[in-house]
Amino acid sequence: MADAHEDETNLDALMARLADGDRSAFDPIFRAFHPRALRLARLRLEEADALDAAQSALEKVFSRAGEYTPGRPVLPWFYAVAANEIHAVARRARTARARTDGDGALPDDLAATADDPERQLARAELEAAVADAIKGLDPVSASAIAAMLGDAAPLAPKERKRVSRAYARLRHLLERFQ
C-alpha cells in the first residue's frame, strides 16, 4: 500500500511536469494511464470497443493535460476525465448499435455482457465488490462515484473535488479486496 501511495505521488509529480510542458514525462505517465483506462473501459464495454474507448479517453486526458493543477492528486482527475469520455463512447456505441441493428438486435444490457463466461464472472465479482464498497460511503460520495462510473449523469467540473474525496474513501474501503 505504501508503494501504491509512492507511485501515486510520483505520478502527481510527473503530471505536473507534463502540464508544465516537459515532454520527457509523457511516456511514464502514458504507461501508467493506459492499463487503468483499459480496465475502466472493459468494465463498461466489450473488448473490441474497450480498446477504442480507452484510446479515446487517453486522448481526452492528454489533450487536457494543461488543465491539471499541480499539487492535486492526478488519479481522481484522470478517472473523472476518462470515465466521462468512456461514458460518452458507450452511449454513442449504444445509439449506433440501436440504429444499425433495428428490431432484431439484443437489448443493450444483454449485448454489453455478450462475452466469455470467465470474463463475465470476473466482471460480476468486481462490480459486486465496488457495489459493496459504495454502500459503505455516505450518499453524496456514493452518488459522486456512481457518476464517475457512468451509472449517473456525467460530472460537472465543480463536482470533481467531491469525486476526489469520495475516491480516496472508496480506495480505503476496497483495500480488503486486494
Place this chain on the structure above:
Amino acid sequence: MMPAAEDTAFVRARGASLKAYERGRWLKAGLHALLFWLFAALLSVAFVGPSSLIWSPLALVAWALVEWRGMELLRGGRVGALAGALTLVLPMSVLRRCCKPGALEMMGADCCSMPGACAAAGVIVGLVLACFLPTQGRRRDMILGMMLGMAAIAPMKCSTLLVGEAFGLLGGLVAGALATSAVRVFVGRQIVRG
C-alpha cells in the same frame, strides 16, 4: 506480457495521445497568445500610437511559441514580456536621454531612431534581466524565453529598429549571464576557502 492486439493498441494509443497532447498545448497556447496580443496591442496603442500595431503579430507568434513549449522558455518569456511592457510604458526620454524635449537640437534630429541608442537600451535591459536567471537548469532556454518575451512586446516601442534592439538585448543577456556566473563562481570559491 501483453497480447498482440493490446500491444498494437498501446502503440496506436500512444501516438494518438501524444498528438492530442500537442494539439491541446497549441490550443491553450493560441488562446493565451490571443489574450497576450490583445493586451500588448492595447498597451502599444495607448502609449505609442496606432502605427506601432504593425509589429503586433510578432507578439501573437512569439507568445504562442513560448506558451506551447512551456517550462523555462515560458518562465523566461514572462520575465521578458514584463520587461518589454515596462519599456513600452516608460517615456522615451527615460530610455534614451537624447529623446528629451530640447535635446534633439543638440544631438541631431535622428538620435531617437539611432540603432546604437536602441542597442544600449537593450544592453541595460539585458543586464537587469540576467539577474533573474537561475543558477542551474536550462539557462539557455530561459535566455531564449526572455528574448522571445521581450521581442514579443518591446519592438512596438522601437518599431523601426527591431534588429538593433534585438542585438543589444542579446549582448546584454549574454554579458549579464556571464557576469552573474563569474560572480557566483568567485563567491563560491571564497566561501569554500573560508
